[in-house]
Amino acid sequence: xxxxxxSIGPLTVHLYGVIMALAIYVGYLLARKRANFYKIPLKHFxxxxxxxxxxxxxxxxxxxxxxxxxxxxxxxxxxxxxxxxGGMGIMGGxxxxxxxxxxxxxxxxxxxxxxxxxxxxxxxxxxAIGRIGNWINQEGFGPPTNLPWGxxxxxxxxxxxxxxxxxxxxxxxYEAILDLAFFFILLKLSKKLKNPGQTxxxxxxxxxxxxxxxxxxRIDTFILSGIKVAYVISTLLIIIGxxxxxxxxxxxx
Numbered sequence: 001x002x003x004x005x006x007s008i009g010p011l012t013v014h015l016y017g018v019i020m021a022l023a024i025y026v027g028y029l030l031a032r033k034r035a036n037f038y039k040i041p042l043k044h045f046x047x048x049x050x051x052x053x054x055x056x057x058x059x060x061x062x063x064x065x066x067x068x069x070x071x072x073x074x075x076x077x078x079x080x081x082x083x084x085x086g087g088m089g090i091m092g093g094x095x096x097x098x099x100x101x102x103x104x105x106x107x108x109x110x111x112x113x114x115x116x117x118x119x120x121x122x123x124x125x126x127x128a129i130g131r132i133g134n135w136i137n138q139e140g141f142g143p144p145t146n147l148p149w150g151x152x153x154x155x156x157x158x159x160x161x162x163x164x165x166x167x168x169x170x171x172x173x174y175e176a177i178l179d180l181a182f183f184f185i186l187l188k189l190s191k192k193l194k195n196p197g198q199t200x201x202x203x204x205x206x207x208x209x210x211x212x213x214x215x216x217x218r219i220d221t222f223i224l225s226g227i228k229v230a231y232v233i234s235t236l237l238i239i240i241g242x243x244x245x246x247x248x249x250x251x252x253x
Contacts, residue, residue: 002136016133017083023129024054027122037191038118044108053100053119060096064089068222068229087139089222090127091233094207097123113197113248120203121187127207128179134172142169142217149173159219171217178210197248204241208234 006013032045044050065087066073066080073080098116105115134140138157144150150167158165186206190199212234215221222229 004137015136019133020130023126026129027126030125031119031122034118038114040110040118049104049107052103053097056096056100057093061088061090061093064092111196113200116200117196120200121183121190124179124183124186124203124207128176128183131172131176140172142171143219145169169217171214174217175210175214178213182206182210195248195251198245201241201245204237208237
C-alpha cells in the first residue's frame with residue numbers, strides 16, 4: 001500500500017490533499033478549455049471568486065462526513081478539522097460546489113444552468129480522481145472478498161465486524177471507473193446538447209446511477225432508520241435530472 005503521508009525533512013506531505021488538489025486543478029483546466037463553447041469569458045477563470053465553490057464544496061463535504069459519523073465526532077470534536085486524515089462526503093461536496101457556482105453565476109451575471117453545464121464534466125472527472133485518495137487512506141471500501149482484485153486493508157482501518165478479514169472490495173475503484181466512463185459519455189454528449197441545463201441534468205442522472213451501483217458494495221455510508229441516505233439522494237437526483245433534461249429539451253433556449 002502507498003503510505004498516506006510522506007515526510008521530507010520537517011515537511012509532511014499528505015497524499016490525500018495532493019490528490020484533491022490535482023482533482024481540482026485538472027477540473028479547472030478542463031472547464032477553462034471548454035469555456036468558449038458556452039461563451040464564458042476566460043477572464044472569469046482568474047477571479048478569486050472561484051474560491052467560493054471550492055470552500056463551500058469542502059465545507060459541506062466535511063459536514064456530510066461528520067454527520068455520517070456523528071457518534072465518533074461528538075466524542076472527538078477536534079478531529080472534525082483534521083482534513084488531512086480524509087473523510088469527505090462527496091454528496092455534500094457536490095451540493096457545495098454547485099451552490100458555490102450558482103453564487104458565482106449570479107454575481108458575474110451569467111446563466112446559472114450554463115455555468116452548471118460547463119463545470120459538470122469537470123466535477124465528474126474530479127470525483128473519479130478523488131477516489132484514489134480513498135484508496136490511499138483506506139476508506140470507502142466494501143465488504144470482505146476473495147476476488148483477485150480485493151485490496152488489503154490494515155487491521156486498524158477494518159470495521160470491527162470484519163476484523164478477521166484482510167481483503168475487501170475496492171469500492172472506491174468501482175466508483176472511479178464508473179465516474180470516468182460517465183465522464184467521457186458526458187463530455188461527448190455535451191457537444192450535442194444545446195439547451196442550457198441539459199448537460200447538468202445528464203450529469204445528475206449519470207452520477208446517481210453510478211453511485212447507486214457502487215453503494216451496493218459500501219459498508220460505511222450514512223444510514224437513517226435502516227435506509228442508506230445515498231440511496232434516497234441518488235434516486236432523487238435521477239428524478240430531478242430526468243425532469244430537468246426533458247423540460248430543457250422542449251425549450252428553445
